[in-house]
Amino acid sequence: MNFDRIREKLNILADAAKYDVSCASSGSNRTNKDKGLGNASKMGICHTYTADGRCVSLLKILLTNHCIFDCAYCVTRKSNDVQRAAFKVQEVVDLTINFYRRNYIEGLFLSSGIFKSPDHTMERLVAVAKKLREEENFNGYIHLKSIPGASDELMYEAGLYADRLSVNIEVPTISGLKLLAPEKKHEDFTKPMEKVKNEIVRYNSERKIIRSTPKYAPAGQSTQMIVGASGESDKDIMYSATYYYKTYNMKRVYYSGYVPVTHDSRLPAIGSQVPMLRENRLYQTDWLLRFYGFSIGEILNNQHPNLDMEVDPKLSWALRNLHYFPVDVNSADKNLLARIPGIGMRSVDKIIKARKFRKLNWDHLKKIGVALNRAQYFMVCDSRLWERRDLDADKIKGMILQNSSGKFRNQYITQLSLFN
Structure with missing residues (x-):
């Protein structure tokens, strides 16, 4: 194994994965000294939380940042001049196991740019999870990013090996998607979501009768929206989020403030990054809708389409x-x-x-x-x-x-x- 090349790939593909906010980078780079226990590496390590509140560290990377699409908001878009790299399936498996044995991580968060076709890409993501489970007997947490447009067969197989699946809806509205990612269709995102939802429902039903029914995506599914790239109001964003919660039984909807990564006339100007406070207000609203009994119309409406940045x-x-x-x-x-x-x-x-x-x-x-x-x-x-x-x-x-x-x-x- 060429360790220098693997390290170079890790730098590129961990950096490209940072725009997915389903878990946040640890930012730690503490090395082992005097034969102590453990290390902390800032490359690709992120944190997430389990249902019982425990914080776990994950290796967060892309399988590749090559992509056949040219979405205006994406750093890995086809026309963007960035350094490209791709892991082999076995390289991701080896990295995950080696990091786990060194106590760097407790699981894997794996996404990818789309190369050749959605099914070809999804097949490779599934292959990583399958090898970890069946060949390495790995029982740690695995979160796979589902590829928009992937077949039902691959989505089913992915759920057998991954703890959580997620398809990033990316742009909150259909009109915004048509503007910024005209090569993609809204149904490419919703079809995998529907498949995962139905399989989870089926598993829960069969589990009551047959205890040995194989688990299917036991941590459920989530999605992510880019905030501020296509001019939607906070009201538009929260109505979209509520739709995905109710229609596809989402565990979480994540909100990612737009970060200017490319020059494109369809996007806000470079330097107009969405403030983190807006993200925070959206998460607070999300919490009120799910746990405090509020409706969207009470918080956001035609008179108040955007959240107050001064108060919660x-x-x-x-x-x-x-x-x-x-x-x-x-x-x-x-x-x-x-x-x-x-x-x-x-x-x-x-x-x-x-x-x-x-x-x-x-x-x-x-x-x-x-x-x-x-x-x-x-x-x-x-x-x-x-x-x-x-x-x-x-x-x-x-x-x-x-x-x-x-x-x-x-x-x-x-x-x-x-x-x-």
Whole structure:
């Protein structure tokens, strides 16, 4: 094996994989010294989280960055002048096993550019997973990126060897896809999603009858959208995300801010990278829709098509709907408690349990974990320490932002004093 060539490929194909945000790069490059245990390598190592909350490290690479398509937003597009490389199937298998034995990783995250055809590419991805499972007896986590347009037969086989499958929808709307990737069709993305969903449903059904039924994609499927490449509003993005959650039983939809990688008149100008704060606001909205009982129309609508960058989406909704407040935490139901800014679902459950024994006041709520700097404006409790209710939305927002900036300033001063 030519180790220098393998290292060169790893540099190229790990760097090309960084635009997929299903797991984030560790950025660590700590070498082993004095015969210690373990190493940390920044090349291709990323982190993800299991269902029980454990953080695991994955080897995150592309099989190749060669591609037959010329999507405007993609760094590996056919017309882009970048250094190209491709792993052989056995090279990926050997890398995964060697990294695992050295305790660098606990699994593999494998994607690819599309070369020759979708089926040819998907077949090679499946071959990697199959070799790891059957020849190397590898039981670590495997996440395969499904190739748009791959056949049902290959998608079925992929699910037998991978823990999670995902097809990146890439552009949130059909019109955006036609503009930026005219060679691709929307059904090329949705057909593999439909196959995976149906096979997971079938497996769950058969598993109840035949316990020995082979597992199929036990970690489910996910997808990713590029934000800011084709001008969609946050409302458009969240309606698309909700559609994929409901239609294809997605475990997660990821939001990736557009990063200018090529000069193209169809794209925003170079230098107009989407701020990470917009990504963060979309994830917060995603969470509210899935776990807090909000509907999209409450948070995003024709009057408010984009999220407020100054405050989180729950606080933004509350400021527009002050007629629901103040909420009495000692009597309100679970759904209404969950809509108070500064109260998470864990705190909601603690409040409901605690108020069975006594009426709660500010001190109790603070110990429970309620963020009183926001929540105090939207609730009442068994206390009279703060009862001003003559504030409008602008005043409340201003006071919260002022308190938040003061908090961050104090944290910064504390950090400086520690270093000094």
